[in-house]
Amino acid sequence: MNALLSTRSLRKSYGDLDAVRGVDLDVEAGEIVGLLGANGAGKTTFMRCALGILAPSGGTSLLFGRPPSRLGRARIGYVPQGRGLYPDLTPHENAQFSAAAYGVRAGTDGSALAEGSPVDSYPRRLVRELPLGLQRRVAFDIALPHGPQLLVLDEPTSGVGPLESAELWEVIGRQAAAGIGVLVTTHTMNEAIQCDRLAVMVDGSIAAEGTEADIIAGATVVTVEAADWQAAFDRLVQAGLLVSLAGRGVRVLGAAPEQVLTALDGLPAAIGTAPVTLDERMALLAQ
Numbered sequence: 346m347n348a349l350l351s352t353r354s355l356r357k358s359y360g361d362l363d364a365v366r367g368v369d370l371d372v373e374a375g376e377i378v379g380l381l382g383a384n385g386a387g388k389t390t391f392m393r394c395a396l397g398i399l400a401p402s403g404g405t406s407l408l409f410g411r412p413p414s415r416l417g418r419a420r421i422g423y424v425p426q427g428r429g430l431y432p433d434l435t436p437h438e439n440a441q442f443s444a445a446a447y448g449v450r451a452g453t454d455g456s457a458l459a460e461g462s463p464v465d466s467y468p469r470r471l472v473r474e475l476p477l478g479l480q481r482r483v484a485f486d487i488a489l490p491h492g493p494q495l496l497v498l499d500e501p502t503s504g505v506g507p508l509e510s511a512e513l514w515e516v517i518g519r520q521a522a523a524g525i526g527v528l529v530t531t532h533t534m535n536e537a538i539q540c541d542r543l544a545v546m547v548d549g550s551i552a553a554e555g556t557e558a559d560i561i562a563g564a565t566v567v568t569v570e571a572a573d574w575q576a577a578f579d580r581l582v583q584a585g586l587l588v589s590l591a592g593r594g595v596r597v598l599g600a601a602p603e604q605v606l607t608a609l610d611g612l613p614a615a616i617g618t619a620p621v622t623l624d625e626r627m628a629l630l631a632q
């Protein structure tokens with residue numbers, strides 16, 4: 346099957362900074378690909394280069410099998426991190442503007458929206474007067490009426506409440522089930538697990554790719570149960586180990602149990618191992 350979006354060795358430098366360092370990534374019809382990574386890992390730069398919005402420094406990107414062009418971009422729904430809305434227009438006016446740009450036919454009522462578009466039900470207030478969650482939802486809903494084959498969503502739920510996020514992910518899932526490919530960046534593990542495939546970006550490169558299970562790949566953490574868990578935490582941190590807390594349970598990443606025992610320096614504690622979470626795996630990859 347031909348990928349909707351396919352990059353090979355895609356690179357982008359800003360002066361001396363290599364923001365994207367040779368990324369190979371494919372997005373097929375009907376799949377949700379989650380791009381994960383810390384702030385500044387290069388996710389936005391990668392997306393913009395892949396779509397041809399930003400000129401890459403090297404490598405190739407094919408959008409619907411061809412180098413990105415206006416024609417190709419008319420077949421995508423792109424929701425940038427900044428939402429890409431006109432703040433001094435209402436949601437409906439934004440939608441009309443966007444629909445006109447995509448050549449969507451206006452309805453008999455002058456509306457340029459798909460019938461039943463949720464944008465019609467938004468308040469007739471200016472976008473800048475709406476809460477961030479609603480602005481993000483407007484940006485998302487506006488990206489759909491022209492019938493895109495590929496959705497590219499840059500942190501669509503950042504700053505959005507849990508209920509609105511869940512609703513948005515329901516729509517994303519429905520779009521994918523209808524055969525639309527989705528590339529989405531997220532920081533939230535809850536969202537990552539709703540993706541069919543994940544790519545973890547670290548310092549401009551893909552450090553791991555696959556399902557959540559592929560990325561975790563049997564990695565384990567050392568667990569430390571101690572009555573004086575604060576002292577255990579302090580000693581492990583002082584020893585320079587990568588430590589996290591789950592309740593009062595201390596978890597040590599990327600260290601052998603012997604190292605943990607040495608760092609605890611005789612503090613009474615029960616040591617064990619447990620599978621890493623996706624969050625912990627990301628922290629290890631970013632080390």
Ligand SMILES: Nc1ncnc2c1ncn2[C@@H]1O[C@H](COP(=O)(O)OP(=O)(O)OP(=O)(O)O)[C@@H](O)[C@H]1O
Pocket residue numbers: 359362364382383384385386387388389390391426
């Ligand atoms: N126009 C620019 N000029 C110079 N440096 C830039 C520019 N845009 C991004 N960068 C730098 O490139 C690197 C990658 O940034 P990018 O925004 O692509 O990362 P990101 O993973 O999307 O981060 P975030 O999750 O914060 O959006 C960062 O170090 C950033 O400071």
